[in-house]
Amino acid sequence: MSKVEFKNISKRFGSFLANDDISFGISGNTVHCIVGENGAGKSTLMNILFGLMKPDSGEIIIADKPVVFSSPHEAITAKIGMVHQHFMLIDDFTVLENVILGDEPVKGLSLDLKAAKEKVDALIFQYKLDINSSEKVTDLSISMQQKVEILKLLYRDSEILIFDEPTAVLSPVEVSSFFKMITSFKESGKTVIVITHKLNEVREIADKVSVLRKGRLVYEADNVSGNIDINELSKAIIGGAELIKIRPKSNSNSMKKPLLRLVDVSLVRGKRKMLDGLSLELFNGEILGIAGVEGNGQSELADIVCGIEREFTGTVELPDERASIVPDDRLKKGMIKEFSIGENLVLKKDGNSLHRMSTLRKASEEVIAEYEVRAPGPDIKTGSLSGGNQQKVVIAREIASGRSVMIFSHPTRGVDINAEMFIHSEIVKERNKGKAILLISSDMEELLSLSDRLSVIYKGKIERTFDSNELYAESQMPEQQDHRKEMLINEIGKLMTGVSN
């Protein structure tokens, strides 16, 4: 018997069929992953379940009863909870205030903050969430804020927990503790639905997986102790297209010269020392990966190299005035979402030349063709594209700038697997052209498959740099490769968290 049953759900936006006759069940007391590319219809389906949208046809059945939610609040009342990709928290409120809002215990005319705190602290203890309910949300890290969102669901006794790309914002260490939490929810009888792009995560946590493509349910599989066929899964996601594995090769017998050199760079923001005597060298024709738990100086490093941050000590040598950058938060730092593709493309151009509409449109059309940007037309607002296509526009602009040092900061965060492969191959292409590339990422797979060398950053300092023969050993059996990779990840993980000291 299914806890949640989708029955012939269809949803249309204009001429676009977001959900096309989707039917499947989610069993109670399991972890069910829903995977698919951006635009495959996962979020639409979950938004329908959570009462944010109404289906055009079809129905949702929960515990044998058909339900129709016209608002998230009705879904919450029916014990369904959702943690969105962008958190719905009030920064200026304490954890406690955020959790009880909308369902406050009252004593007479006042809030019963004591009873509320007791209940919330008991939940924190029960699920080992390890947060202080009196702290303000604005002072919490992203992973802590995610816990506040989860706490909101637990406080309302939600039985069905929906997570939209929950690990996108987490570091590897945080991911594993998040998985433990998911498991404990399942053990306490809850049903967990996880939307994700990451197939190794599916293998690790899912009991069952459903794949959506172009609004349709195309594949379903059970996962018993990690036996799921990842190749089958990825084929189902991208629809039969061949998976291209990028093998990094150091094509570098040519003369190597350092293009970017940082010597003893320190940076203090407020009272915190964000960079602490950091030194590194980046050569032409190589990708240097930077691994680290977020907040250890990566974004400050990027800011300095691309010239945004000038208040540092130490020396930075660069061939150009500044490096080009594909920033971590494209909506905040990479583009203006109200602008057209063409307008975003010329955004960083120097000089005072006027931009004619026709040239903008032509530039836009070229990028749409060359980068396989899925856009209805050249004049569309960039903000209306999916995440992966927005990212392609940013990358196209930065590549076109022609600077010899490029920073890619979390280049594939929140993009689908097709866009991810495309972006990876673009990065390698630029490397092969002789550019020096700094790749900052929290995705270990990405770092290991692209980096020629890999540095681990911890507390504003490079802890260690792995060179290419440490990262890749030729002519080994696949099992040995896997084992080696596991050891490597283990070691990097320790360096990232400062355990190795």
Added chain:
Amino acid sequence: MEILSGILSFTFLAQIFRMMTPYYLGASGANFSERAGVINISIEGFMNMAAFSFAVFSIFTGNSILALVLCLIVNIILSIVFSLFTVTLKINQIVTGVGFNLLIAGITKFLMVLFFSSSSNTPRISVHPDMAFSITLFAIALILISIHLLYKTKFGLRLRSAGENPWAAESLGVKVMKYKYAGVIISGLLSALGGIWLVSSQNNYSDGMIAGRGYIALAAMIIGKWKPLNIFFACLMFAAFEALEITLQISGADIPTQLIQMLPYLITILVLIGFIGKTKPPAADGIPY
């Protein structure tokens, strides 16, 4: 010497607390509105409307208590209209506020001529002798009332959530619109009391008698960082300058009166320059929902 003893006297202190009354009522009102996410720059207009209608009702009913009640009703209606524009119809809050201020300034003048054949002054009004003093006491009590209401009640938590992140609040079942209306109505009621206090203490209504107090109240709210107690101290500061101005004028000190009259406004600008970097309004303040 005479000036100094004037300043150090108990009378002077009492004067400050009296002068504080309209500032704090206006600033607290604005704070409730902004905490719900609605910037209400027509506190000045609200005060003006209240002062005028209180004067008119007092004269026509001869009962200042009844006039007070009627005046509050007028301001509730005014607040609902303001909310209708800014909250329901999502018209720019600043533009609406400016519109209200100008419109009310015009209407009061027009009605003055109509009722009293004078565009500047009403006849003398007999107000209940305890009215002004009671309002001052209420203003002081309002510190605790505001703190309790904002931070210790369900109403306050939800009101603040509407001003910080209405989308998150709505997703948890908070009726955001209702709290935005409530915030604006409270601002209308409190600024009404401020206007009534002015009429009560001067025993008539005169054109332009609000004299920018509604705007200074907004400055006090910002300097006070949207926190009831801090706002109170900011209001005390403005009141102290106003009291000083009067003391200096009475004592006949050899300082140009225009210069003294500039003081509160000058201080407002200086203090805002000093503080503005460190103050943070509610996150969704002024953003239509």
